[in-house]
Amino acid sequence: METTNMESIPMSVLVLAPLSAITLHELVLRRVEVDHLALPLIVTSSTIYWALVYYIGFFSATVVTASFWIPLWLYIATYRAFFHPLKDYPGPLGAKLSSWWAVKQTWASNFHYHRVQQQLQKEYGDYVRTGPRELSIFDPAAVQPIMGFQSRTTKGPFYDVMEKSLHLNRDKVFHRQRRRIWDNAMKTSLSDFAPHIEMFTDQLITRLREEEGKAVPLLEYVTYYSYDVMAALAFGKPMGFITGQSSDVAESILSTFTRGVNALGLMYHMPWLMNALGVLTSIAGPMREWRDFSVNQMKARMALKDARPDLISHLINNTANNESGHNLLYGESRLIISAGSETVSSALTFVFMHLAVYPSYMHAIRKEYRKHEAEYNCERPLPLLDAVIQESMRLWPSVLFASQRVTPPEGLTINGHFIPGNMIINMPPFTIYRDPRNFVDPDSFIPERWTDRPDLVLDKSAFHPFSTGPYSCAGKGLAMMELRSVVGRVLDEFDIVLPEGFVSEHYFEDIKEHFTAGPPRLLVQFVSTK
Known part of the structure; x- marks a missing residue:
């Protein structure tokens, strides 16, 4: 039966959801590369949401889902901006928070991202943080350590x-x-x-x-x-x-x-x-x-x-x-x-x-x-x-x-x-x-x-x-x-x-x-x- 007020949602759920989000980030998202798991994650989260809609109603399901995702996004943003291993490398704030920054720059520059990279080098130097876990390096001394036959990358x-x-x-x-x-x-x-x-x-x-x-x-x-x-x-x-x-x-x-x-x-x-x-x-x-x-x-x-x-x-x-x-x-x-x-x-x-x-x-x-x-x-x-x-x-x-x-x-x-x-x-x-x-x-x-x-x-x-x-x-x-x-x-x-x-x-x-x-x-x- 659908419910439409906050009182119908147990407080424990509203507390557990953000804690689960933080735990997920600390135990999984920080440690596992999830790029190849995007579709399963999207399908799983969507299935859970619509299952909640079926059992507790649209409003309650949306509130519970938001109490998980909003804290997760805020926690990820805080971590990436202030606690990430690359925090000391310079770069645009948007790039530190999300790869969507590079997408936006590509679109805004009319697909001239190579010109954006030139400007980044001029502004920030040879080692620039251009993504949450990404560095763009313009130092030619890096060619062999990164791409050479003896590279450990x-x-x-x-x-x-x-x-x-x-x-x-x-x-x-x-x-x-x-x-x-x-x-x-x-x-x-x-x-x-x-x-x-x-x-x-x-x-x-x-x-x-x-x-x-x-x-x-x-x-x-x-x-x-x-x-x-x-x-x-x-x-x-x-x-x-x-x-x-x-x-x-x-x-x-x-x-x-x-x-x-x-x-x-x-x-x-x-x-x-x-x-x-x-x-x-x-x-x-x-x-x-x-x-x-x-x-x-x-x-x-x-x-x-x-x-x-x-x-x-x-x-x-x-x-x-x-x-x-x-x-x-x-x-x-x-x-x-x-x-x-x-x-x-x-x-x-x-x-x-x-x-x-x-x-x-x-x-x-x-x-x-x-x-x-x-x-x-x-x-x-x-x-x-x-x-x-x-x-x-x-x-x-x-x-x-x-x-x-x-x-x-x-x-x-x-x-x-x-x-x-x-x-x-x-x-x-x-x-x-x-x-x-x-x-x-x-x-x-x-x-x-x-x-x-x-x-x-x-x-x-x-x-x-x-x-x-x-x-x-x-x-x-x-x-x-x-x-x-x-x-x-x-x-x-x-x-x-x-x-x-x-x-x-x-x-x-x-x-x-x-x-x-x-x-x-x-x-x-x-x-x-x-």
Whole structure:
């Protein structure tokens, strides 16, 4: 029977509820990482609330629930602000209290959180508290202690989201074993895959020839290229984007990725939310479509008899032939496509845009390419071409997300700063790459700093566009092959012409952070030089 007055609620309940909240915080929330338990906690608390509504009525249930949650929130806020192990590190008060602060800053800055991080460094220094248990570190001396091969840190809760793969897992032993398989696969298959990269570059150039002199969407075209390359790598066949032969399902999947970037730019600050939504979106919707497509493609690839040796065949042959192994392969096929495509497409876009803004380098690369055309191989570096790619990645890294690491239980001392155990630490790449202590004139595009002007690089260890240490990008070699192939061969045939009235400052200021860097959409012309 429903009751609607405070007198009907036993005083012991009103006392026990806040005490239970405090006990929960002290015994569990302070000591256990709950990011992966978000959905069970939400479901459990909601079930308890509605059970109370059924037995004691809406008003009484709300009062009892509030007497638990309000003291819990107040207690957590007090602890985080004044008693947390990171209490002595400077940072905005909102960041100390909740990760929602970073979400708010991302939204308020129109997805320019990398600029927010720059301002934080200027205001608070090299060690800034940017979350309840998170430090953002801008000190290049921290690179090796945090990410190096001898580092005692582990991956942060972000890497528990979605599904298990080489990248998305926090088990050091598993990663080390799986990474060895990936490295061997890359080592033996990259040379064989080079002709396929050149084939897709042929297709891209053919399309540009057809559109010669017309205004074309730069980001869209290089995205078509990168997704086709990665699909061929993961499944043994492309999606047909470059040639215009893609299926409706493939188009829908690409649309899901391109339209979902804003949501990812907000959610990656809160792994618990990504975990919860990952479970829900796997049941139905666009992400379910992507999962089903990738599973079907991988099953077809696994069923091939006498398939040519390539990356995915090496992974299949070195993965257990059981449900767990198959799920790992499904996850890694999605990793290959989603991670490899977005990063390469943004890198290509930025390289082309820098060359269009600074055409003297465009002409110099063309000259260098033609000089070495006879012995050209996308696996081998060309000094100026590689320098331009490096400098573009320094100014605008494809991944703006600062990789999470967790300090060991005993804590970690970096450059005289003691960081307590089990704290999340990260190193924002954009801010570090733009730091004048690391690079002379850091905001300027100067490829010579990677060739004959090494004096313009003050701390080379600060630059790691493919990360560093045991968790560095396994596909670095492949990405560089794609970049060399597309940039060198496209510039051999075309000048890139920007639209009338284009203002480079406005374009680069509009680059957004969606975990990866989000280039603005722009129509450019590819004008033949032959």
